[in-house]
Amino acid sequence: MITDGLNPEQTLAVRTTEGPLLVLAGAGSGKTSVLTRRIAYIIGERRVDPWNVLAITFTNKAAREMNERIVKLVGKKAGDIWIGTFHSICVKILRREAERIGYSPTFTILDSDDQMTLIKQSMLDLNYDLKQYEPELIHYKISQMKNELEAADDVAATAKRSLLDQVVASTYRLYQRRLKDSNAFDFDDLIGKTIELFSEHPDVLQQYQEKFRYIHVDEYQDTNRAQYQLVQLLAQRYRNICVVGDADQAIYRWRGADISNILNFERDYPEAQVVKLEQNYRSTETILHAANAVIRHNSQRKEKNLWSGNEKGANIQIFAALDQEDEGFYVAQTIQNHVQNDGKYQDCAVLYRANSQSRAIEEAFLQAAIPYRILGGMTFYDRREIKNLMAYLKVLSNPQDEISLLRIINVPKRSIGDSTVKRLLDYAHEQELTLLQALGHGEKVGLSGRAAQAVLEFHRLLEQLADMQEGLTVTEFVSLVLQRTGLRDLYLHHPKEEERNRADNLDEFLTVTRSFDRRHPNRRVSDFLAEVSLLSDIDKGSDQEEAKVQMMTLHASKGLEFDVVFIVGFEEGIFPHQRSMFDSEGIEEERNLCYVGITRARKQLFITYCTERTIYGQMQINDPSRFLLEIPEDLTDRHVSNSMYDTNWSIGDRVQHPKWGIGVILDIRKQEEESVLQIQFQSKIGCQDVLPGKIRLKRVDA
Numbered sequence: 001m002i003t004d005g006l007n008p009e010q011t012l013a014v015r016t017t018e019g020p021l022l023v024l025a026g027a028g029s030g031k032t033s034v035l036t037r038r039i040a041y042i043i044g045e046r047r048v049d050p051w052n053v054l055a056i057t058f059t060n061k062a063a064r065e066m067n068e069r070i071v072k073l074v075g076k077k078a079g080d081i082w083i084g085t086f087h088s089i090c091v092k093i094l095r096r097e098a099e100r101i102g103y104s105p106t107f108t109i110l111d112s113d114d115q116m117t118l119i120k121q122s123m124l125d126l127n128y129d130l131k132q133y134e135p136e137l138i139h140y141k142i143s144q145m146k147n148e149l150e151a152a153d154d155v156a157a158t159a160k161r162s163l164l165d166q167v168v169a170s171t172y173r174l175y176q177r178r179l180k181d182s183n184a185f186d187f188d189d190l191i192g193k194t195i196e197l198f199s200e201h202p203d204v205l206q207q208y209q210e211k212f213r214y215i216h217v218d219e220y221q222d223t224n225r226a227q228y229q230l231v232q233l234l235a236q237r238y239r240n241i242c243v244v245g246d247a248d249q250a251i252y253r254w255r256g257a258d259i260s261n262i263l264n265f266e267r268d269y270p271e272a273q274v275v276k277l278e279q280n281y282r283s284t285e286t287i288l289h290a291a292n293a294v295i296r297h298n299s300q301r302k303e304k305n306l307w308s309g310n311e312k313g314a315n316i317q318i319f320a321a322l323d324q325e326d327e328g329f330y331v332a333q334t335i336q337n338h339v340q341n342d343g344k345y346q347d348c349a350v351l352y353r354a355n356s357q358s359r360a361i362e363e364a365f366l367q368a369a370i371p372y373r374i375l376g377g378m379t380f381y382d383r384r385e386i387k388n389l390m391a392y393l394k395v396l397s398n399p400q401d402e403i404s405l406l407r408i409i410n411v412p413k414r415s416i417g418d419s420t421v422k423r424l425l426d427y428a429h430e431q432e433l434t435l436l437q438a439l440g441h442g443e444k445v446g447l448s449g450r451a452a453q454a455v456l457e458f459h460r461l462l463e464q465l466a467d468m469q470e471g472l473t474v475t476e477f478v479s480l481v482l483q484r485t486g487l488r489d490l491y492l493h494h495p496k497e498e499e500r501n502r503a504d505n506l507d508e509f510l511t512v513t514r515s516f517d518r519r520h521p522n523r524r525v526s527d528f529l530a531e532v533s534l535l536s537d538i539d540k541g542s543d544q545e546e547a548k549v550q551m552m553t554l555h556a557s558k559g560l561e562f563d564v565v566f567i568v569g570f571e572e573g574i575f576p577h578q579r580s581m582f583d584s585e586g587i588e589e590e591r592n593l594c595y596v597g598i599t600r601a602r603k604q605l606f607i608t609y610c611t612e613r614t615i616y617g618q619m620q621i622n623d624p625s626r627f628l629l630e631i632p633e634d635l636t637d638r639h640v641s642n643s644m645y646d647t648n649w650s651i652g653d654r655v656q657h658p659k660w661g662i663g664v665i666l667d668i669r670k671q672e673e674e675s676v677l678q679i680q681f682q683s684k685i686g687c688q689d690v691l692p693g694k695i696r697l698k699r700v701d702a
Contacts, residue, residue: 002041002073006033013242013275014038017046017214020235020269021242022262026306027291027599028282028561031244035216036066038242039081040073042214050080054212054234057085058219060535062559082212086227087187088534090194094185095530097204101197106526108184108398109533113387115139115186118403122174123167133167142172146188147224147256149195152176181434183400191226198233209237220245220265224256232268239269247301251555251593253585259300280306282561282602284313286635290605291598294630298588306599316631318570319608320624320640324357327608328364330641331566334606335370335549338564345371347563349550351597353575356615357568358551365549375552381532385491385502386509390529392481395436396466397526402428402435412490415454420447424455436462461485473521474528475513482506554597565601567594570609571622594627607631611695621659621695649677649692656698660685 003011010030013023014037025031039055042048057063063083070078082089091109098105110118119139123130145155145168156169179185185193198205215235217223220243223231235241243265250259266272280288288306295301321327335348350361350372358374365372380386388411391404398404410416427445428438438445439459442452465484469477482488491502516528550562554575569575575594580586598605607628612621653665655677663681670676677690677697690697 002037002044006030006037007279009275009277009279010034010037013277014041016242016273016275017042018240020239020265020272022265022272022274023242023244023277024274024302024304025244025246025277026280026304027246027249027596028280029277029306030279030281031218031277032062032066032069034277035218035242035244036069037073039066039214039216040070043074043077043081048214050074050077051082052211052213053081053216054089054214055081055083055216056089056218056231057083058222059559060085060088060531062218063088085534086230087190088530090190090230091530091534093194093208094190094197095526097197097201100201100204101193102180103185103193104183104398104400106183106398108182108394108401108404109190109530110179110184110186110403111387111533114403114407117406118178119171119175122171122178126167126170126174128167128171133164138168138171141168142175143188144256145172146186146192147226149192149226149229178402181400182402183398184403188226191230195226195229195233198230205233206237209234213238213240215241217241217243218245221247221250221259221262222252222257223261224258228258228261239271241269248295248298248304248592248595249558251558251589251596253589263300263302276304278304278306280308280599281310283308283599284310284603286313286315287598287601287605290316290631290635291595293632293635294591294598294627295595297630298591300585300588314604315637316605316607316635318628318631318636318638319606320638321608321610322641323610323612324360324614325364326641327568327610328360328362330608331361331568331606332364332368332370334566335564336368343564345547345549348566349552349557349560349562349564349600350566350568351552351554351557351600352568353554353577353593354569355553357574361551361568371546371548372551373546373548375550375556380505380508381535383502383505385487385505389478389482389487389506389509390532392485392487393478393525393529395462396469396481397524397529399436399466400434405435408485409458412486414458415450416458417451420451420455423447469525473513473517474523474525475510475517477525478510478513554593557600558596561600561602563602564604564606565597566606566608567597568608569613570607570625570628571613572625573620573622574613575625575627591627619659649675654700655679656700657681657690657695660688662700663688 003014006014010033013021013034017038023031023034025034035055039053042053043050055066057066063085067078067083070081082092084092094103094107095105098107116135116139119142120130120135123133123135123138152173156173179189198208212234215231217231222245231241243262245262247259247262250257253259266274285308288308292305319330321330331350335345338348339345352358362372388408391407394401394404395408406421409421423445424435424438427433427441428435431438436459439455442455447455461484465481468480472480488503488506491499491506494500513528516523516531520527554567573581576587576590580590609624609628612619614620649665649668651665651668654662655665656662657679660681661683663679665677666680666687667678668675675692677692678687679690680687
């Protein structure tokens with residue numbers, strides 16, 4: 001039976017197949033199992049055709065895992081189910097229907113680097129100063145507008161508020177036109193253009209409504225306006241929509257996610273049924289009680305209470321460090337103890353609010369020879385040589401892709417300098433040609449003999465390669481591109497070893513294409529490029545379980561779990577983050593992030609904070625995080641670093657206080673088993689009592 005082994009609430013969610021269903025799935029409650037079995041139940045028990053089922057996830061990794069589980073339950077039928085991210089589902093639709101909205105099916109998807117290049121190029125063409133107006137901010141605002149479904153022309157027509165608004169509006173308009181001219185989409189376009197397609201062509205929308213009679217959306221609390229609108233359109237006809245999520249894990253407001261989508265589901269679908277999954281299969285009772293206690297302080301949530309049949313487990317260990325070096329030492333020492341007691345490095349994860357916090361932990365790990373891996377560092381696909389190869393493939397797949405062509409027009413060097421490129425671009429734009437077409441008009445552009453020859457030879461090479469695509473597998477074609485362009489030889493024969501190693505990465509790329517060819521025989525290069533372009537950071541990471549401690553931001557930890565978890569930097573201004581401290585919605589999202597962090601731990605949870613911390617060269621003395629105070633004391637063991645205690649103070653010692661500067665100890669007395677030092681400071685603060693157990697004092701030579 002498909003429902004064997006499920007608890008009553010999970011079984012109810014699986015068998016409730018008709019009409020709208022909201023599954024409130026707490027952390028570690030088996031939501032993936034419920035989703036996969038529900039889809040298998042619809043196909044196996046309800047006899048629904050697999051091509052009438054749609055499942056939307058937030059990462060390709062989650063989609064692959066879901067697909068593998070469904071194959072085990074229903075067999076080869078799973079191949080006809082559309083399972084993927086919002087972006088990959090929209091790519092499939094647009095590949096079929098792009099011509100309806102004026103695009104070729106061979107469109108390119110720009111990665112973040114290419115998007116920034118085009119934003120900067122558009123701003124320069126509009127004579128904007130890139131130092132006065134940061135391109136990253138302009139790009140962020142354009143992305144926000146796209147996620148809110150605000151079209152470029154509409155924004156330009158209403159941009160009268162500030163100079164920045166006008167810069168954003170005009171850049172957005174030109175950026176969008178350049179995308180169109182290049183037959184390219186950015187990530188935000190994939191969803192927005194699919195909605196545009198459905199809005200302008202009701203017959204196409206009806207076709208996909210008929211196709212997707214049963215719709216499933218995972219992580220519904222993370223959907224933005226555009227994603228919400230897409231789901232609403234597709235579900236309009238049959239209303240068999242199942243959304244799974246947890247408002248307590250809504251942590252992406254900064255990138256457009258709207259928690260009201262899940263909170264208002266029953267308003268959108270008054271006939272909706274609601275199932276709560278509250279049994280957690282991951283963590284100890286102690287860890288869950290702590291998570292429940294913290295999240296209860298939020299108001300923007302659906303009430304639920306996680307519980308577990310697991311053992312009570314160890315208390316949460318809370319450690320007050322002197323500073324970030326002391327904090328790093330404690331984490332490293334605790335992990336070494338874990339390994340010496342038959343634990344493994346890969347059992348452990350260190351979570352932090354901001355990437356900048358990793359430095360002190362890394363230094364402690366290096367000193368202790370602890371192997372570690374940072375999730376979210378440079379990935380294989382971010383490497384320069386891989387980006388260059390991808391640019392060649394994009395140009396050969398989509399001749400209108402000006403951005404990719406500009407990247408490799410002189411890689412390897414072929415005597416096509418900046419002045420030549422400028423002339424080609426000017427000519428292309430004047431004659432309304434693509435840059436690739438302009439390459440074939442070298443003599444008309446007015447180039448010198450050598451430059452004209454180089455341009456024509458490059459144009460001939462690209463034309464020949466484009467003609468060779470037919471009949472070749474992706475791997476065969478990529479091998480041909482590497483050989484004919486000289487890209488592999490560029491690195492292979494370089495005098496520097498670091499550059500020669502890049503050739504190995506190009507060879508590794510062929511491993512990726514062979515995998516694609518096995519999974520998708522007879523697919524084109526454009527399909528391969530789409531699959532790679534849509535990989536998220538977590539998808540690009542290694543799937544292999546390495547014998548290393550995992551380090552990552554709290555955001556990156558979502559969806560993962562570890563036996564032993566350290567959350568460092570539990571201080572006001574660090575976590576919750578300074579930017580969120582004076583905004584009630586921001587604080588609630590930070591608390592959600594805290595809940596996510598706590599519930600990553602299966603067996604042991606360690607929380608640390610510092611009494612002082614140096615950030616960007618500035619000393620800070622922060623209070624312990626408010627979230628720390630929300631964890632019941634009876635669930636914790638609290639420790640203070642030995643580094644904070646120096647009992648060898650003497651009257652007359654000259655000391656330095658981190659905030660008040662130099663002073664002299666006038667008196668020493670005991671107060672509730674703690675030393676209290678009376679210090680006369682040279683600063684205006686004068687004479688003050690200081691608790692050396694709470695503040696780091698340094699002796700200063702007289």
